[in-house]
Amino acid sequence: MYILGPGRAAFLEFLRNLTPMILLVSISLLAWVQLDFSRIDLSNWLLTAAFYVCALTAALSMWANVSAFMDNGFISPLDLTRARQRLRLRGHSDIKVLGGMVALTWRIKRTVFLEAFFGLLVIYAGLFVAVMSAVNAAATAFRNGLR
Template sequence: MVTPLLSIHILGAGRSAFLEFLRNLTPCFLFASVALFLSVRLDFNRVDLSNWAPTFAFIVCALVSAFAFFANLSAFLDSALGPNQRLERAARRLRLRGAHPRRIAAALLVLKLRMQPGVVVQVLVAFLVVNAALYGGVFASAGAVVAALKNGLR
């Protein structure tokens, strides 16, 4: 007998992907903290070429953080929703027929719901996990920067 809790993919077969997602958040928020710390000294209201090094470091850290988060997010969501050859074949057929991307997405959503009606719960759980991780990391990064600035680190 399968309990409803274990039927959620990230608590069953997708458990390792879920834990990897959480583990990979650390570098994302480390770079976000450094970018936030560097942004305190920057003046975004005017262009100042004499301050190019901190500005460049800020931009690099912010971009690395954003790209790392979205790469980690896409890997997690691929695993959370589970691979499916039937969906891939349907998408390929629709693309070959010249269907609009929105129409392809809608058709795949309907097909996925027909194949696995419980996927709505999995998507909701994945959405909640991602948002909790994102907001928790942002608040932790902001807290670390505020603490560093209060302690005189500049």
């Protein structure tokens, strides 16, 4: 399995980069609870700005972390570029090209397909645990009286 061999550095980097994302999501949750989005109030602009900056930075860090892991954590041992180009030249949509790549990978080498499935499972599980950890940290901060 590539992720446990040469791709382990990218896997560990993905897990390491979840920590700042948890902090950013926690801060944005702490700010979000104190905001009233039903009306415009310019007296609370600093907290609103902090919320938007932290929430946007957290979303961008999620995207950057996942894309870096997908770029560096997996390499395709199959050369599917010719098949992808043929499907695109025939005028197929991106969804059909993706479906064709998945079906071709399943037919040619199932271990690559299973490794990609495992990688997506790791990504979703990691992001889910990170967001739940951030929610738990924010809830604990509120229970302890942080306002």
